[in-house]
Amino acid sequence: MLSRFAPRAFTAAPSALARRNGPVRAAALTPAVRRSVTTDAASSHAEKSDVPAEDDKPFQVKLSDEAFETYELDPPSYTLNTTKAELKQMYYDMVAVRRMEMAADRLYKEKKIRGFCHLSTGQEAVAVGIEHAIEKTDHLITAYRCHGFAMMRGGTVRSIIGELLGRREGIAYGKGGSMHMFSTGFYGGNGIVGAQVPVGAGIAFAQKYEEKPNVTLALYGDGASNQGQVFEAFNMAKLWDLPVIFGCENNKYGMGTAANRSSALTDYYKRGQYIPGLKINGMDVLAVKAAVAFGKEWCRQGKGPLVYEYVTYRYGGHSMSDPGTTYRTREEIQRMRSTNDPIAGLKQKMLEWEVVTEDELKAIDKEARTHVDEEVAIAENMAVPDATPEVLFEDIYVRGSEPQFLRGRIPEENYYYPEAKEKGPKPLVK
Amino acid sequence: MVGQRLIRPAAQLLRSSPSTMPRCSFQKIAQPTLSRCLNRTYATPSGTKEMTVREALNEAMAEEMEKNPKVFVLGEEVAQYNGAYKVTKGLLDRFGEKRVIDSPITESGFAGLTVGAALAGLHPVCEFMTFNFAMQAIDQVINSAAKTHYMSGGIQPCNITFRGPNGFASGVAAQHSQDYSAWYGSIPGLKVVAPYSAEDAKGLLKAAIRDPNPVCVLENELLYGLSFPMSEEAQSDDFVIPFGKAKIERPGKDLTIVTLSRCVGQSLVAAEQLKSKYGVEAEVINLRSIKPLDVEAIVKSVKKTGHMMCVESGFPSFGVGAEIIALTAEYAFDYLEAPPVRVTGAEVPTPYAQKLEEMSFPTEALITDYAAKLLKV
Ligand SMILES: Cc1ncc(C[n+]2csc(CCOP(=O)(O)OP(=O)(O)O)c2C)c(N)n1
Numbered sequence: 001m002l003s004r005f006a007p008r009a010f011t012a013a014p015s016a017l018a019r020r021n022g023p024v025r026a027a028a029l030t031p032a033v034r035r036s037v038t039t040d041a042a043s044s045h046a047e048k049s050d051v052p053a054e055d056d057k058p059f060q061v062k063l064s065d066e067a068f069e070t071y072e073l074d075p076p077s078y079t080l081n082t083t084k085a086e087l088k089q090m091y092y093d094m095v096a097v098r099r100m101e102m103a104a105d106r107l108y109k110e111k112k113i114r115g116f117c118h119l120s121t122g123q124e125a126v127a128v129g130i131e132h133a134i135e136k137t138d139h140l141i142t143a144y145r146c147h148g149f150a151m152m153r154g155g156t157v158r159s160i161i162g163e164l165l166g167r168r169e170g171i172a173y174g175k176g177g178s179m180h181m182f183s184t185g186f187y188g189g190n191g192i193v194g195a196q197v198p199v200g201a202g203i204a205f206a207q208k209y210e211e212k213p214n215v216t217l218a219l220y221g222d223g224a225s226n227q228g229q230v231f232e233a234f235n236m237a238k239l240w241d242l243p244v245i246f247g248c249e250n251n252k253y254g255m256g257t258a259a260n261r262s263s264a265l266t267d268y269y270k271r272g273q274y275i276p277g278l279k280i281n282g283m284d285v286l287a288v289k290a291a292v293a294f295g296k297e298w299c300r301q302g303k304g305p306l307v308y309e310y311v312t313y314r315y316g317g318h319s320m321s322d323p324g325t326t327y328r329t330r331e332e333i334q335r336m337r338s339t340n341d342p343i344a345g346l347k348q349k350m351l352e353w354e355v356v357t358e359d360e361l362k363a364i365d366k367e368a369r370t371h372v373d374e375e376v377a378i379a380e381n382m383a384v385p386d387a388t389p390e391v392l393f394e395d396i397y398v399r400g401s402e403p404q405f406l407r408g409r410i411p412e413e414n415y416y417y418p419e420a421k422e423k424g425p426k427p428l429v430k
Numbered sequence: 431m432v433g434q435r436l437i438r439p440a441a442q443l444l445r446s447s448p449s450t451m452p453r454c455s456f457q458k459i460a461q462p463t464l465s466r467c468l469n470r471t472y473a474t475p476s477g478t479k480e481m482t483v484r485e486a487l488n489e490a491m492a493e494e495m496e497k498n499p500k501v502f503v504l505g506e507e508v509a510q511y512n513g514a515y516k517v518t519k520g521l522l523d524r525f526g527e528k529r530v531i532d533s534p535i536t537e538s539g540f541a542g543l544t545v546g547a548a549l550a551g552l553h554p555v556c557e558f559m560t561f562n563f564a565m566q567a568i569d570q571v572i573n574s575a576a577k578t579h580y581m582s583g584g585i586q587p588c589n590i591t592f593r594g595p596n597g598f599a600s601g602v603a604a605q606h607s608q609d610y611s612a613w614y615g616s617i618p619g620l621k622v623v624a625p626y627s628a629e630d631a632k633g634l635l636k637a638a639i640r641d642p643n644p645v646c647v648l649e650n651e652l653l654y655g656l657s658f659p660m661s662e663e664a665q666s667d668d669f670v671i672p673f674g675k676a677k678i679e680r681p682g683k684d685l686t687i688v689t690l691s692r693c694v695g696q697s698l699v700a701a702e703q704l705k706s707k708y709g710v711e712a713e714v715i716n717l718r719s720i721k722p723l724d725v726e727a728i729v730k731s732v733k734k735t736g737h738m739m740c741v742e743s744g745f746p747s748f749g750v751g752a753e754i755i756a757l758t759a760e761y762a763f764d765y766l767e768a769p770p771v772r773v774t775g776a777e778v779p780t781p782y783a784q785k786l787e788e789m790s791f792p793t794e795a796l797i798t799d800y801a802a803k804l805l806k807v
């Protein structure tokens with residue numbers, strides 16, 4: 001392993017060509033080990049003496065040399081400014097996402113959640129790190145492993161769990177379930193592997209069209225990265241310099257298929273070929289934040305798209321029905337959980353830098369858990385949607401623009417839409 | 431008919447190409463079984479054994495792979511994971527990685543690739559994890575597979591089987607629960623089957639693999655785990671079910687219920703309820719094959735009953751039910767004592783919440799009640 005303090009390969013390799021040869025150069029430094037992005041969640045560094053007393057006063061954190069790997073790109077800065085308040089918030093967010101996923105796990109096992117349920121346990125640093133680098137006016141689209149993103153984009157725990165439970169006050173009014181959640185600046189929650197990627201490019205297209213300074217994050221998995229339309233999206237995005245960060249969440253498996261059995265090139269950050277790429281330690285929320293902040297600025301400057309690879313790991317099975325142990329060893333899972341956990345990693349750093357005391361940290365833990373638990377309890381008490389034609393046929397079309405009627409299972413069940421003015425407003429989910 | 435085809439110059443050219451071989455062997459194998467199958471009514475209880483639809487599909491593939499080295503299976507998670515729904519369980523161990531192949535998640539790509547392999551003379555079984563994902567690849571299924579034989583003037587056959595679960599699945603919302611029977615059923619050049627029982631599954635899949643044309647086998651996830659009796663005959667490795675022949679699952683004189691796939695089971699339950707509640711006898715016709723469609727069986731039954739109700743779970747507009755009603759009107763109008771009717775899925779993207787989902791698909795109670803209404807009992 002390269003020492004944290006070893007000179008970085010890229011500093012001695014200024015040309016793009018030499019950068020591309022990064023691994024070779026690294027090999028020269030450490031002959032036995034191929035240099036690659038770490039998944040150590042506790043690899044950032046800050047001087048205790050630099051950490052201010054105030055919660056909102058910025059201080060510097062240095063990321064590990066192994067936080068990034070670049071492709072045709074000058075790397076982002078390895079230092080980032082943060083505050084104690086932000087670190088605490090990031091920690092809180094990751095704990096809350098995990099707690100919510102654990103609640104989903106329990107509810108599924110209690111047979112209260114139907115169908116597919118894909119959890120992001122282990123991958124929290126990606127959703128949380130991204131949100132801390134963008135603004136509410138930016139945009140994000142992802143696949144079905146979406147609960148954490150929905151929450152970070154502003155969905156309440158009660159509305160997300162309510163959706164999983166198929167309740168009327170769920171984030172999609174009980175129509176979408178686990179895989180389909182939407183919110184401001186959040187375009188789902190999409191079930192067809194890869195399809196969200198060109199859609200994400202289209203969201204970026206609209207931003208550029210309307211001359212807005214916003215970035216769009218289009219996320220997909222290592223499995224999804226092989227879909228043809230991902231490459232089609234790359235081409236258009238580069239052709240038209242769209243402000244989009246394509247982001248492969250490489251959690252090493254697409255269902256039961258290891259990345260190297262599905263992908264001819266597993267360097268997903270290089271998959272854009274003519275698009276600069278960045279591989280990121282996706283277990284370190286600070287690295288994710290730094291990378292996305294850099295990408296947002298890149299896009300704002302009109303430099304076109306980027307292809308990111310967040311190296312991460314899913315602790316559970318692909319979905320609740322997959323034990324997740326037939327195609328990988330228990331040791332592998334155990335190793336990632338015990339040594340690379342994003343929450344434990346940040347926790348360790350916060351204690352080390354004396355950002356918080358043990359007691360303060362425990363208090364944050366408790367606060368996050370209590371909040372999630374309370375929200376889950378509220379969700380469990382939400383009513384299911386009324387089993388009426390009004391609710392069933394609601395929202396197939398935009399209110400007021402519906403056809404005269406839609407057909408039921410038999411003509412007697414046909415639903416005739418009332419005149420738009422006769423309808424009361426739809427209750428908003430919060 | 432085959433003889434006639436062979437005097438065409440294009441067909442002459444094909445003689446030495448690998449693809450003529452399967453065509454002949456298909457004809458040879460299919461003929462005797464076809465007649466045997468038609469004579470069969472109900473399986474003799476002796477020698478029957480229970481088998482799930484999943485096992486039947488698995489057996490069909492294994493037998494065809496055993497018989498014909500040109501047959502291979504390709505799809506997502508079909509090999510090492512034994513299939514997302516375990517339909518291909520054990521095939522990798524038995525036939526090796528040359529013939530049981532895990533593909534990346536690239537439906538359009540691997541559908542196109544398997545079509546290419548078929549054009550070049552292999553007999554691929556292309557598994558879609560579900561037909562919802564085949565929408566990514568429908569261009570290859572229709573434009574590359576279904577139309578090529580005709581576009582080439584009969585020079586280029588495409589012996590491929592597309593299979594996977596189709597239609598209703600529970601609790602998975604709009605993008606994972608759609609019925610594509612009508613979509614594929616409308617395409618000339620494709621054959622489309624939808625098995626209900628284990629015998630259907632085995633016989634239709636084997637026939638699909640042997641058929642020299644592109645065939646879509648539309649299975650249903652909720653049927654995979656159900657057990658059905660397999661007759662001694664169906665247990666044979668030469669058992670195939672001819673396309674375009676419906677099966678009368680339950681004879682009756684008062685009402686013809688034309689149905690397919692999972693709705694066959696629901697209709698059979700409804701038929702029993704109709705009998706116990708109202709004393710009427712519904713005849714339940716399991717279509718088995720959507721294209722070609724057994725119009726004769728429908729007409730024959732309607733002649734007897736005077737009433738036709740189609741039960742299917744797709745969207746109603748331009749659907750299987752619409753087609754069956756149209757055919758009934760075209761060919762059996764004179765025998766009808768009441769307008770033909772249909773019970774279908776509702777015109778709504780599948781909702782997640784259970785109670786709403788229940789309102790979107792045919793249920794046994796709805797079939798029973800609607801039949802009673804039609805019969806005015
Ligand atoms: C077009 C399409 N094909 C197949 C599937 C079934 N499927 C759902 S998730 C998945 C694996 C995706 O893996 P990856 O992209 O790595 O994402 P991860 O689940 O690891 O987050 C598959 C094959 C699907 N939903 N859509």
Ligand SMILES: [Mg+2]
Binds near residue numbers: 249250252255
């Ligand atoms: Mg993955």
